[in-house]
Amino acid sequence: MxxxxxxxxxxxxxxxxxxxxxxxxxxxxxxxxxxxxxxxxxxxxxxxxxxxxxxxxxxxxxxxxxxxxxxxxxxxxxxxxxxxxxxxxxxxxxxxxxxxxxxxxxxxxxxxxxxxxxxxxxxMDLAQAEAVADLIDAQSEAAVRSAARSLQGAFSDDINALVEEITQLRILVESTLDFPEEEIEFLENAQAKERLQKVISRLAHLRANAKQGKILRDGIQLVLVGAPNVGKSSLLNRLAGEEVAIVTPIAGTTRDRVKESITINGVPIHIIDTAGLRDTQDEVEAKGIERSWDAIRTADLVVYLKDAANAGKESAKDTKLKAEIIAALPPKCPILEVHNKADLLPANAFAASETLKISAKTGDGVEGLKNRILEIAGWSAPQEGGILARRRHLDCLDRAMEHIEKSEQFAANGNNSLELFAEELHLAQDELGKITGKLLPDDLLGKIFSQFCIGK
Missing domain, CATH: 3.30.1360.120 (Probable tRNA modification gtpase trme; domain 1)
Known part of the structure; x- marks a missing residue:
């Protein structure tokens, strides 16, 4: 190896x-x-x-x-x-x-x-080894603390404790399979259902923590989209706190993606300001618009910016554009509709509306937008004992939960499905073992460590 x-x-x-x-x-x-x-x-x-x-x-x-x-x-x-x-x-x-x-x-x-x-x-195990790289790459104080906890073995301890619970449950199931003549009513006498529910609850809690850790580690890729001249670049500048994008009254000023990374409440946010989405004969602008669609296809969250003056007056063109954006989104990627240039309207223009309105020019409503971004992205206030997690960790936890849920279905069938019950427990255990490296293929192991810096 x-x-x-x-x-x-x-x-x-x-x-x-x-x-x-x-x-x-x-x-x-x-x-x-x-x-x-x-x-x-x-x-x-x-x-x-x-x-x-x-x-x-x-x-x-x-x-x-x-x-x-x-x-x-x-x-x-x-x-x-x-x-x-x-x-x-x-x-x-x-x-x-x-x-x-x-x-x-x-x-x-x-x-x-x-x-x-x-x-x-x-x-160290694999989760701790990955935490070494995560600690070096941490983009916020919260990420540093979470990576340090993972390096000390907090995430691994949670995984190992869960594996041990599944192991004990497997022992009970497989013992029953080995001695059918005892006619033990396994599910009742061994309290298998109660044990299984405890595993499900613990795994669900671990998945929730890992999802928060994934956001903290990788941040949120936020893509600003909309028609030309709705204020996307102005909003980027407002969020970044500096002039990182050129702003003019001329539609189509932004012809390529502009990227900027910020933090909101300690969470890294990678903002991409895109070229205004429209039909154009300008070859350069067309290339920028195509890159805008590429960014939408890989987004974690899309902010669809519109002119507040047009609120409630959506044209067929607007409806078509929104449908195209939704169709291009990756699975489970949310879209947040925001109306900009609220400073140009009367104060009571949105009094009876739940529409999120802001002014990128004055900053009004931007703090509320930041909180809404974190809420929609799935971020909650960091808990004591947080961890960092990677995409592969979440994938393993998701697959483990799928196997555990299948095992629950087989458990409901009683002794007639104990073999399948045991097999699903075994598969769930294997998925958890991949997180700490106990059952990881050599080629994937090489890929993980190749992403480290030289000298670590």
Whole structure:
């Protein structure tokens, strides 16, 4: 699943910095470290060392820390070198390490290979390993806290506890199958239905938390759509708090997608301002409109912006455009209709209407729009003990729930369907095992870790 040779990589971010970190992991690195630094290192002690090139010239003074297996991040011997953080200097240190490491076949690490080795050496499970990357990529304080909890094993503990409950239920079912002569009325005597309901309740709670974690991790892709000159770019600027899109009274000013990321109550919102949707003979604008439709097809939420002056007077053209937008939406993607330019109308224009009205120009109603965006996207106030989750986690939880619900149907048939009851429990357990990596195919495992940065 992974290479056996020692690996090396720069573990700090690219660019200039006060400190740059180089990480090396492999078997039996003690002699390599002694050769590299020309003196032995005591495990788990930071020491100031002089690194020299092949001609005995000093490259840098650095801190070296040697971690002896298995007490390390990867479970192998690990050597960390904390150098000065200049890119050219780090390149020289890497070059020297590779020169000395020829005898042990030291090579450059692949993306995520350090964390992959930690996973394969049972230093963490897959959900924790993914949390390493999520912690680095976290876009808000809430995301940082949730990723840290997942890294400490909170999400894995929930999964493992649920797997254990299903395991105990399977034991009861399969024991009954093995000893039919006992004529045990299994469902009643073993309280299987009650146990199954407890599993369903716990799985539903975990799915709800994971959905919140998915939003917190990936954010919400919000697409602003509408006819030309309804104020989409003005709304983008208002939400972003700066002039990120050009605004003019001329219809068709926005000819391509404009992207901006913001946070609302700690939730990342990735806003895409699209070209006004209309028929046009302008080739450049037409390309922008096609990209607008591409954005709609991948949206998490679409805000359909309309001119407030036309509220209640929807034309056949407007009706057709809305139908086309709805037809292009991905499954379960909501559409929020918003009327802009409310500042141009009398104060009581919407008195008897539930229409969401705003003024991107003055900011009136925009705070309410932000709250509505979070509500429709499925976000609720963060709870203590939140976790981060990925799309694959949600997919596994959804499939597990499908199998559990099928098992409930078979349970209702009594002893006549115990084999099918047991099989659905087994399939649900397998889906949960994929989250922590206990039953994950090697090709998917490689794909997951390839998305990590080099050095992690």
């Amino acid at each position: 992974t290479r056996k040779v020692p690996i090396i990589a720069v573990a700090s971010a690219p660019g200039k910095a006060g400190v740059g970190v180089i990480r090396i992991s492999g078997s039996e690195l003690k002699s390599f470290a002694s050769s590299l630094l020309q003196k032995p290192l005591a495990p788990r002690q930071a020491s100031l060392q002089s690194l020299r090139d092949g001609h005995n010239n000093i490259i840098d003074q650095l801190l070296a820390i040697y971690f002896e297996a298995p007490a390390s991040f990867t479970g192998e011997d690990v050597l960390e070198l904390q150098c000065h953080g200049g890119p050219q200097l780090l390149e020289l240190v890497m070059k020297r390490c590779l020169e000395v490491g020829k005898e042990i076949d030291l090579c450059i690490a692949e993306p995520g290979e350090f964390t992959l080795r930690a996973y394969l050496n049972n230093k």
